[in-house]
Amino acid sequence: xxxxxxxxxxGYVFIEEGKVKRIINxxxxxxxxxxxxxxxxxxxxxxxxxxxxxxxxxxxxEIVIQPEQISFITYPYEWSFNQYKEAALLTxxxxxxxxxxxxxxxxxxxxxxTFYKGQAIFIDTLSFDFYVDNSPWRAYKQFVNHFFGPLLLxxxxxxxxxxxxxxFIDGIPTxxxxxxxxxxxxxxxxxxxxVHLLSxxxxxxxxxxxxxxxxxxxSKKGQLNIIKTLYNYIKKLSLKEQSEWGNYYNKTxxxxxxxxxxxxxxxxxxxxxxxxxxxDLGGNDGTFxxxxxxxxxxxxxxxxxxxxxxxxxxxxxxxxxxxxxPFVLDILNPSPSIGFNNTERFSFLKRIQxxxxxxxxxxxxxxxxxxxxxxxxxxxxxxxxxxxxxLIIEFPQRGDSWVEHLLNSKAEFKEHFNFYNQxxxxxxxxxxxxxxxxxxxxxxxxxxxxxxxxxVK
Amino acid sequence: xxxLYFDPAIGxxxxxxxxxxxxxxLLFTKNLMFKVKSFLGIAKQDKQDIFDDINxxxxxxxxxxxxxx
Numbered sequence: 454x455x456x457x458x459x460x461x462x463x464g465y466v467f468i469e470e471g472k473v474k475r476i477i478n479x480x481x482x483x484x485x486x487x488x489x490x491x492x493x494x495x496x497x498x499x500x501x502x503x504x505x506x507x508x509x510x511x512x513x514x515e516i517v518i519q520p521e522q523i524s525f526i527t528y529p530y531e532w533s534f535n536q537y538k539e540a541a542l543l544t545x546x547x548x549x550x551x552x553x554x555x556x557x558x559x560x561x562x563x564x565x566x567t568f569y570k571g572q573a574i575f576i577d578t579l580s581f582d583f584y585v586d587n588s589p590w591r592a593y594k595q596f597v598n599h600f601f602g603p604l605l606l607x608x609x610x611x612x613x614x615x616x617x618x619x620x621f622i623d624g625i626p627t628x629x630x631x632x633x634x635x636x637x638x639x640x641x642x643x644x645x646x647x648v649h650l651l652s653x654x655x656x657x658x659x660x661x662x663x664x665x666x667x668x669x670x671x672s673k674k675g676q677l678n679i680i681k682t683l684y685n686y687i688k689k690l691s692l693k694e695q696s697e698w699g700n701y702y703n704k705t706x707x708x709x710x711x712x713x714x715x716x717x718x719x720x721x722x723x724x725x726x727x728x729x730x731x732x733d734l735g736g737n738d739g740t741f742x743x744x745x746x747x748x749x750x751x752x753x754x755x756x757x758x759x760x761x762x763x764x765x766x767x768x769x770x771x772x773x774x775x776x777x778x779p780f781v782l783d784i785l786n787p788s789p790s791i792g793f794n795n796t797e798r799f800s801f802l803k804r805i806q807x808x809x810x811x812x813x814x815x816x817x818x819x820x821x822x823x824x825x826x827x828x829x830x831x832x833x834x835x836x837x838x839x840x841x842x843x844l845i846i847e848f849p850q851r852g853d854s855w856v857e858h859l860l861n862s863k864a865e866f867k868e869h870f871n872f873y874n875q876x877x878x879x880x881x882x883x884x885x886x887x888x889x890x891x892x893x894x895x896x897x898x899x900x901x902x903x904x905x906x907x908x909v910k
Numbered sequence: 911x912x913x914l915y916f917d918p919a920i921g922x923x924x925x926x927x928x929x930x931x932x933x934x935x936l937l938f939t940k941n942l943m944f945k946v947k948s949f950l951g952i953a954k955q956d957k958q959d960i961f962d963d964i965n966x967x968x969x970x971x972x973x974x975x976x977x978x979x
Contacts, residue, residue: 496966497966500967502966535960539961542961545964546964546965549965550968589926589927591918593923593926594918594919594922642932642936646925646928646932647929650928651921653921654921654924654925655919655922656921657921658919658921659921669920669924669926671927671930672930675926675927675933676926676930678930678933678934678937679930679933681937682932682933682936684964685940688961767960
């Protein structure tokens, strides 16, 4: 059994011969056949809202299905603001459609969604249950903890707060969301009822186990109203900081000659090696990957800056670049493994090792890792060598304006960073890699390297 | 039938009646304002958005009315 698949008794995910498969238990047979035979699944497949699957076998004891395989899963704490929004809207859309067809989402976890072929997609096929007339949405609080709360916090405190989700696998606690929102949110009837009052009610009835459950009725119309207003509100939600980044592209100087030369070198190497999958660590808004002129099957583009990733995400949507998956990643602190036994959600390293991209791009990155993060060359070389065969890395030498700026900020400790030079870079990196090619970018203090991981016996 | 593998919190179920009432009022006023604005000719067109509306396309291709009638 897959280590993240123990919560729901309806079935579980397992991996066989490298393929993700799903067992459905008899307890969920009725739901499964209803969803299948009514055309509900087909409709969601057709609209690309739910990951498709094929049936492998049916017996009295179990049904085995095999979903379409997703090569790299991103988690909520790696999403940019608009990705997060899209995932929230998808959940509401599915709940509305479910209600209209006699079903209801039994949970609303943000981990039920990931990004695939340029859009959010629901991946937990067994989350749909029968709707019981006049019952409220059991996953309402979960929706607030997983989606609405984090988005509100991002709106008021910046997109970085979305990272908090890596500490709360069950979503941000209701009380915490309420306490972190500014006072003026209490004056909005919508926010007051969905967050502040919710928090008070959850607290109030927490102790009272004997509460009469007959009081918990809600018409379908009422539930649809909740869903619709949440949808309208979230759709309009934006980041306060966003305007600052509106012209992100124009702010970054991508037109200079160096950039073009760098792109030409990378392109020739990628074509020569017939690279099909890659990860660009520090990919900013994806401009560089967009300039790659060969057909890539899958490109992961990550950056520490949520706004750059968001800009990239919106661009991929506009250009319909389904091969690109942008996500937020801090190389100096990549996503950890979380959950029970530390195996419910996998670390970035584990997922990227499984993905094993043909090449890793580390452009304009090493000076930040080494000089801002104080990571030694040997440590970074070992890290890069652990997940892909080829590394295309740019080394800005001493004298480069950025390097000088970073070194000068070290003040009296500047000498501690004397190791930062091309020779020690090469010495450390050749412990793990062979240098295939090396090219100086004309008129700059930067050198491009094409490295191949040494064969380990 | 429900699989209670997570706690929906009883308070969160009870409160939905209140949340739904607030939602109904909001939707009602939103519609009303839209009608008034449309009547006065000042309704704003939704600008190009990367997200769709909440409805899932439920039409079957076969059932689409033909345009040649």
